[in-house]
Amino acid sequence: VVSFTAMLGAYAHHGHLDASMALFNTMPERNVVTWNTMLVAHGQSDDVDAAKSTFESMPEWNLVSWNAMLQAYAENGYLDAAHATFTAMPVHSIVSWNAMLGAYAHSGCLDAAIYTFTAMPCRDTISYNAMIAAYANEAHIQEARRIFNCMDERNLVTWLHGYVHIGCIEKAKGIFDDMPSRNIVAWTEMLRAYSEEGHLGAAKGIFDAMPQHNVVSWTAMLHTYASNGHINKAKTLFDQMPQRNTVSWTTLLQGYAQNGHVREAVTLFWRMPEMDVLSWTTMVTIFAHSGCGWIAVEFFRMMLLDGLKPSGVSILGVMVACKHVGLVREGCGYFLGMSDDHGLVPHEEHYSCLVEMLDRAGKSPSYGLFDEAATSKIS
RNA sequence: ACCUCAAGACAUA
Numbered sequence: 001v002v003s004f005t006a007m008l009g010a011y012a013h014h015g016h017l018d019a020s021m022a023l024f025n026t027m028p029e030r031n032v033v034t035w036n037t038m039l040v041a042h043g044q045s046d047d048v049d050a051a052k053s054t055f056e057s058m059p060e061w062n063l064v065s066w067n068a069m070l071q072a073y074a075e076n077g078y079l080d081a082a083h084a085t086f087t088a089m090p091v092h093s094i095v096s097w098n099a100m101l102g103a104y105a106h107s108g109c110l111d112a113a114i115y116t117f118t119a120m121p122c123r124d125t126i127s128y129n130a131m132i133a134a135y136a137n138e139a140h141i142q143e144a145r146r147i148f149n150c151m152d153e154r155n156l157v158t159w160l161h162g163y164v165h166i167g168c169i170e171k172a173k174g175i176f177d178d179m180p181s182r183n184i185v186a187w188t189e190m191l192r193a194y195s196e197e198g199h200l201g202a203a204k205g206i207f208d209a210m211p212q213h214n215v216v217s218w219t220a221m222l223h224t225y226a227s228n229g230h231i232n233k234a235k236t237l238f239d240q241m242p243q244r245n246t247v248s249w250t251t252l253l254q255g256y257a258q259n260g261h262v263r264e265a266v267t268l269f270w271r272m273p274e275m276d277v278l279s280w281t282t283m284v285t286i287f288a289h290s291g292c293g294w295i296a297v298e299f300f301r302m303m304l305l306d307g308l309k310p311s312g313v314s315i316l317g318v319m320v321a322c323k324h325v326g327l328v329r330e331g332c333g334y335f336l337g338m339s340d341d342h343g344l345v346p347h348e349e350h351y352s353c354l355v356e357m358l359d360r361a362g363k364s365p366s367y368g369l370f371d372e373a374a375t376s377k378i379s
Numbered sequence: 380a381c382c383u384c385a386a387g388a389c390a391u392a
Contacts, residue, residue: 006380036381043382067382074383098383105384126384133384161384188385195386219386226387251387278388285388313389320390349390356391 001027005034012041013214015243036064043072044215046246046274067095074103077276098126105134129161136165160186164193184210188217195224215241219248226255246272250279257286277308284317289324296321297330312344316353323357331357 004027011020024030024038035058042050051072058065066089073082082103086096097120104113113134120127128151135144148162156179163172176182176190187210194203203224210217218241225234234255241248249272256265269275269283280303287296300318303310310318315338322331335354338344 002380004380009380031380033381038381040381062381064382069382071382093382095383100383102383124384129384131384157384164385183385185385190385192386216386221386223386245386247387249387254388257388276387281388283388311388316389352391 001029001031001034005031005037008034008041009037012037012044013243015215015241017041017045032058032060032062032065035059036062036068039065039068039072043068043075044245045243046076046276048072048076048078063089063091063093063096066090067093067099070096070103071099074099074106077107079103079107079109094120094122094124094127097121098124098130101127101130101134105130105137108137110134110138110140125155125158128158132158132162132165141166156180157183157186160189164189169193169197184212184214184217187211188220191217191220191224195220195227198228200224200228200230215243215245215248218243219245219251222248222255223251226251227258229259231255231259231261246274246276246279249273250276250282253279253282257282262286275303275306277303277311277314280306280308281311281314281317284314284321288317288321291324293321293323293325293327297325297327300334310342310344312338312347312350315342315344316347316349319350319353319357323353323360326361328357328361328363 004023008020008023011023020038020041024034027034035054039051039054042054051069055065055069066085070082070085070089073085082100086092086100089096097116101113101116101120104116113131117123117127117131128147131147132144135141135147144162144165151158156175160172160175160179163175172190172193176186179186187206191203191206194206203221207217207221218237222234222237222241225231225237234252238244238248238252249268253265253268256268265286269279272279280299283299284296287293287299297318300310300314303314315334318334319331322328322334332354335346335350338346338350
C-alpha cells in the first residue's frame with residue numbers, strides 16, 4: 001500500500017490526475033493515507049465536488065483528511081464550507097488553524113484573520129507568515145511591520161516573508177542567501193519579489209535554480225512573463241507546465257488581455273476547465289473600457305448565472321462598462337446590489353464611478369434610487 | 380506515502 005500510495009502522490013504532483021485515479025481504482029488495498037492523497041489531488045486541481053465526494057466515500061477519516069477537506073474548500077473560495085468543516089471536525093491541529101487563517105487572509109477578511117490568529121492555542125512560523133500577508137494584502141503595512149516585530153519566535157523564513165511583504169528586496173535576498181535550507185515556499189517568494197520589481201532575469205534565475213517546481217512556482221514564472229509583455233514566452237511556458245489550475249489559466253488570460261490580444265483571450269477563456277470570480281472579472285474588465293461595454297455586462301451576468309458571488313472589483317468593472325455605454329439604470333442597480341444582495345461595502349471607486357455615470361447621463365444624484373445616506377456620499 | 384504559509388483580476392487622466 002505504501003509504495004502504491006507514494007506513486008499515486010507522485011502522479012498527482014506531476015499533474016497526471018487521470019493516472020492517479022486509474023491507479024487508485026486498481027489498487028488492491030487502500031488506507032487512509034491513500035484516500036487523503038486522492039482527496040488532496042482533487043482539491044489541487046480545483047475540483048471541489050470530486051474532493052467532497054472522495055471525502056464522503058472514505059471508510060474512515062483522520063485529522064489529515066479533515067484538514068485536506070477544509071483546505072480544498074478554502075482554496076476554491078468556499079469560505080463558509082471551510083468554516084463549517086472546521087467546526088465539524090473532532091479535533092484541531094495547528095494545521096487546521098493555519099488553514100483557516102490562510103483562508104481568511106486570502107479572501108481579504110482581515111478581521112476574521114485577526115480573530116483566528118488570536119484564538120489559536122499556539123502559533124508557528126506559518127501562522128505568522130499568513131498573518132503578515134493578511135495585513136500586507138489589506139495595505140496595512142504598519143500593522144504587518146508591527147506583527148513582524150512582536151513575534152516571539154522568528155526564523156529566517158519569517159524574516160524573508162516579512163521583507164518581501166514590506167518591499168525590502170535587497171534585505172530579503174540577503175536573508176534568502178543566508179538560509180541554510182530553503183523550501184519551495186521561500187524560493188517562490190523570492191521569485192515573486194523579483195517579478196514584482198520587474199527584474200525578469202533575476203526571477204528567471206531563481207526559477208531555474210529551484211530544486212523542484214510545482215503549480216505555484218510554474219504559475220509565478222508564468223505571471224512574470226505575462227506581466228512583462230513576454231506573451232509568447234508565457235504561452236510556451238503554459239504549454240510546458242505539467243500541471244495547471246484556474247490561477248494558471250487566469251494568469252495567461254490576463255497576459256493576453258494586457259497585451260491587447262482580445263481574440264486569444266476570449267478563445268482561451270472558453271477553453272478553461274473551471275472559471276472563478278477572478279477569471280470572469282478579467283473578461284469583464286477587458287470589455288469594460290472598449291466601446292463594447294454590453295459584452296462586459298454579458299460576462300458579468302453569466303458569472304452571476306454561474307452561481308458565483310461577485311467581488312468589489314468585478315462590480316466596478318461592470319459599472320465602468322455601464323458608464324461607457326450609458327446603461328444608467330443597470331449600472332445603478334449593480335451598485336445597489338453590492339450592499340443589498342452581496343454584502344459588499346462600496347469603496348470610493350464605486351462612488352466616483354457612479355457619480356461620473358450619472359453626470360454623463362445628465363441625472364442628479366437624487367435620481368430616485370438612493371437613500372439619503374448614499375446621496376450624501378455621492379455628492 | 381497524505382494536510383497549513385508562497386502564484387492570478389481592480390481606476391482614474
